[in-house]
Amino acid sequence: MPEDIAGRGPDRLNHVENVRFLSCAFEIRTNSRDLHERLAYIVQRSDQKAVPLLKRCVITVLRSGEEYRICDDGGMVEVEPSLMAALESLFRRLHQRALETLPDHIRIHTASGLHQERAFLMVGPKRAGKTTLALRLLFAGFDVTGDELVLLRDGRATAFPRKFYVRNGSLGLLPPLPPVPGPTPFAMNPSEGRLIAVDPTRFGRPWTIAPAEVSTIFYLEPNHGGHTAAVPCQKVEMVRRVMTECAPPATGRPDWVSDLCRTVDRARTFTIRIGELDSAVLEVKRILG
Amino acid sequence: MSSGTAWHPKATDGLEINAVADGYVVHQPDRERVHYLNHTAAIVLELCTGKNSAADLPELMRLAYNLPAAPGKEVEECLRTLQEEGLIA
Numbered sequence: 001m002p003e004d005i006a007g008r009g010p011d012r013l014n015h016v017e018n019v020r021f022l023s024c025a026f027e028i029r030t031n032s033r034d035l036h037e038r039l040a041y042i043v044q045r046s047d048q049k050a051v052p053l054l055k056r057c058v059i060t061v062l063r064s065g066e067e068y069r070i071c072d073d074g075g076m077v078e079v080e081p082s083l084m085a086a087l088e089s090l091f092r093r094l095h096q097r098a099l100e101t102l103p104d105h106i107r108i109h110t111a112s113g114l115h116q117e118r119a120f121l122m123v124g125p126k127r128a129g130k131t132t133l134a135l136r137l138l139f140a141g142f143d144v145t146g147d148e149l150v151l152l153r154d155g156r157a158t159a160f161p162r163k164f165y166v167r168n169g170s171l172g173l174l175p176p177l178p179p180v181p182g183p184t185p186f187a188m189n190p191s192e193g194r195l196i197a198v199d200p201t202r203f204g205r206p207w208t209i210a211p212a213e214v215s216t217i218f219y220l221e222p223n224h225g226g227h228t229a230a231v232p233c234q235k236v237e238m239v240r241r242v243m244t245e246c247a248p249p250a251t252g253r254p255d256w257v258s259d260l261c262r263t264v265d266r267a268r269t270f271t272i273r274i275g276e277l278d279s280a281v282l283e284v285k286r287i288l289g
Numbered sequence: 290m291s292s293g294t295a296w297h298p299k300a301t302d303g304l305e306i307n308a309v310a311d312g313y314v315v316h317q318p319d320r321e322r323v324h325y326l327n328h329t330a331a332i333v334l335e336l337c338t339g340k341n342s343a344a345d346l347p348e349l350m351r352l353a354y355n356l357p358a359a360p361g362k363e364v365e366e367c368l369r370t371l372q373e374e375g376l377i378a
Binding site for chain 2: 236239240254255257261262265
């Protein structure tokens with residue numbers, strides 16, 4: 001039986017959470033208190049006033065026995081066998097729906113931040129150290145806006161507002177995280193293991209999501225255990241590297257490569273070989289000025 | 290590769306050529322391919338107007354770069370690559 005209050009019936013979706021991902025606002029309704037509590041893994045409260053709201057969606061998650069039935073605006077879409085699977089599925093669905101609302105944007109796999117009202121990107125392959133460097137920069141007082149995804153359109157970058165997901169193994173590279181009330185939200189990911197969700201507002205600074213011109217692009221190359229060094233990167237090479245970490249707009253708008261090229265050409269471009277992290281923070285600070 | 294003085298290489302129709310500070314990024318939307326050209330390859334592609342013959346290109350490159358000798362072999366190699374990639378015909 002679901003864990004709802006006796007007498008109200010198992011199907012009452014009386015746990016409600018609201019969250020916004022860029023132009024899409026979601027209302028999540030569920031009859032599962034467990035799932036509702038676990039939504040802290042997904043839900044964030046970044047300031048997105050600068051992004052136009054275009055769509056509202058209702059997603060319901062009905063626990064029935066051990067199963068979780070996820071319905072998207074009325075139509076059933078998925079049945080998941082466990083709480084963790086339901087959470088993962090919901091996470092994917094929210095992101096997918098939010099991205100569908102902005103189909104003209106290029107998606108770039110990158111960490112990002114704002115400095116003097118312009119964006120800086122930290123592009124790199126998986127395990128290059130994007131999240132770890134992003135968190136170290138937060139500790140150093142930078143306005144880091146994302147650790148994973150940026151949407152680009154007409155040379156303006158908007159961080160996708162998701163919490164930073166830190167691998168258990170990377171925690172040792174960070175100072176102790178600022179405390180949060182209640183348990184630390186986490187999920188088990190089949191490929192990454194235990195991932196801890198970190199809200200950037202824990203660092204005492206506002207978390208503002210706003211489109212901004214790109215001033216600087218860093219490409220992160222892992223050099224774990226070695227020295228950190230930052231060197232200028234040629235534009236053609238940076239376009240090639242960013243291309244490997246991006247997906248074209250869903251609409252297939254024909255000028256997307258030009259958009260990306262112009263963005264890279266206008267930005268200052270650097271390769272950072274990420275070794276020792278304190279030096280990496282100093283290099284970013286030196287370059288951003 | 291097409292060759293000889295009769296060949297007047299020309300950039301393929303439909304290419305979206307994007308100049309950046311140190312080269313070109315060429316998008317072929319119909320083939321969903323992107324090519325990254327260094328400065329030299331970018332200039333060779335620019336010279337492929339359909340009016341210059343392949344045999345003229347080394348001398349044009351010599352003039353462009355103020356070289357002591359025309360880079361015949363390098364231009365030939367570059368033309369071959371551009372043709373193989375479908376950027377010129």
